[in-house]
Amino acid sequence: MSAELSDLYRSLTAVADGQELTHPELVRRRADRRARVRMAGTALAVALLLGGVAAGGRVAFPADGPAPLPPPADTPGPLPSGPAPRPSPSAPPSRSPTPPSPTPPHSTPSATPSAPTTGAATPPQPTSIPDRAFFALAAANQTGLESQVDGPALPVLCTARYPSDSAVVQRRGRYLAYKRPETPPEYVPAGSYRHTITIYRAGRADDALRELRQAVRGCPEQRLPDDTRTWRQRLLDSGRYGDESVLFEMRAPYPEGRGDPGEDEVRLVRAVRIDNVVTVLWEQGWEDTAAERAQVDADSRRAVAAIENWLD
Incomplete structure (x- = not known):
């Protein structure tokens, strides 16, 4: 080994011997704190991103305008926090067909059918001549x-x-x-x-x-x-x-x-x-x-x- 390399190792050893080593438990707590900070920053960034998207959506689509297209069925996304969008005027809400009522609401069915109207009664057959x-x-x-x-x-x-x-x-x-x-x-x-x-x-x-x-x-x-x-x-x-x-x-x-x-x-x-x-x-x-x-x-x-x- 050369004399210069030996001198370098002696210098590093002297420096290391002068520093106090950190306890392992302290090192773990510091790592956990750094991880929590990173997660909080990520959540904050996501919240800011969602707020910007919602604000942009309100600007692009006013409350009385057409509703934005929903995401595809296979793509998860956040639920909108604003008021429910109004239906488009061009697509009227569908109505379930109402079955016809057997009896008009204003009439009451009679339990006994009325007798048919007939004309004047036929005179009886005469049997004698007055x-x-x-x-x-x-x-x-x-x-x-x-x-x-x-x-x-x-x-x-x-x-x-x-x-x-x-x-x-x-x-x-x-x-x-x-x-x-x-x-x-x-x-x-x-x-x-x-x-x-x-x-x-x-x-x-x-x-x-x-x-x-x-x-x-x-x-x-x-x-x-x-x-x-x-x-x-x-x-x-x-x-x-x-x-x-x-x-x-x-x-x-x-x-x-x-x-x-x-x-x-x-x-x-x-x-x-x-x-x-x-x-x-x-x-x-x-x-x-x-x-x-x-x-x-x-x-x-x-x-x-x-x-x-x-x-x-």
């Missing part, structure tokens, strides 16, 4: 000659039969004579009616009129018992009477020496249905007179009105 169901002649046509009669409601029409007769509930008839208004009281009547009213079972009265039409069409000509003349039958336009009606005529030449020469004896028969009731006005004349359509029409209207008043 006297007031027969019409009265106009005062100027009255003769005072009236009586109850039985027998058929219609004249013979060849061999016609009426199956609806099996559905008859009741039938009543009467005979009455009429005069013209200008005929003096002491003169004979101008004509007469066989007037009948028949009640049929429900739904069968229209059968009676259908069968009558068929009977007239099926008997255009015939000879009646004890009469040598040929009678001709045909349907006429009945007009509007009741629910439906049938009008036909029977026509034959007057017998020799009776009536006006070249003229025909004419009988008119009208059947009118009102619901399940049929009224028949059969004009039968008086001593070689002929039926007049105007008189039969007027009395037919009276007969219909009387039955309608009875049924109401």
